[in-house]
Amino acid sequence: xxxxxxxxxxxxxxxxxCRVRPxxxxxxxxxxxxxxxxxxxxxxxxxxxxxxxxPTASNDAVFDAVRPTLEDVRAGIxxxxxxxGQSGAGKSHTMNGGPGDPGVVQRVRARPTPSPSxxxxxxxxxxxxxxxxxxxxx
Numbered sequence: 001x002x003x004x005x006x007x008x009x010x011x012x013x014x015x016x017x018c019r020v021r022p023x024x025x026x027x028x029x030x031x032x033x034x035x036x037x038x039x040x041x042x043x044x045x046x047x048x049x050x051x052x053x054x055p056t057a058s059n060d061a062v063f064d065a066v067r068p069t070l071e072d073v074r075a076g077i078x079x080x081x082x083x084x085g086q087s088g089a090g091k092s093h094t095m096n097g098g099p100g101d102p103g104v105v106q107r108v109r110a111r112p113t114p115s116p117s118x119x120x121x122x123x124x125x126x127x128x129x130x131x132x133x134x135x136x137x138x
Contacts, residue, residue: 015050017065021090022055030055059097063107070108 018039020032031042034054038046051065069079081104083091097103102110 015065015069017051017053017062018047018049019053019057019062019090019094020055021093024088059094059101059103059107062094063104066104070111 020030020034020039023030033040033042034052035046037050037052038048039052040046053062053065066081069081073079083095083104085091093103095103095105097106
């Protein structure tokens with residue numbers, strides 16, 4: 001299943017996408033339902049996003065959604081890609097990936113940057129109001 005196709009947002013505008021992680025083997029059922037660009041939590045109203053990635057989505061699909069932001073950065077427009085959520089929500093998997101499924105950071109690193117490059121890549125982890133690098137800056 002692929003995510004709802006987001007419309008191309010104007011350059012430099014904010015886009016918000018949601019990725020729903022797969023259930024852990026210890027979990028019995030999900031209280032999250034995805035439908036197009038909407039997410040519904042059991043007993044709650046729906047939330048709309050620019051794109052929603054269901055539990056079956058790959059890191060490749062997520063990277064395709066953030067690619068326009070990276071293209072904007074290369075064109076000189078400021079941009080950032082953030083992963084936010086509670087512990088165990090899948091932020092590290094999305095950003096760092098796993099065996100055979102590299103995350104956003106590895107996919108950005110693998111792409112050549114224009115010269116002279118002003119692209120800075122410095123993933124940060126914010127935990128208890130303290131920021132620390134996820135990987136050393138390049």
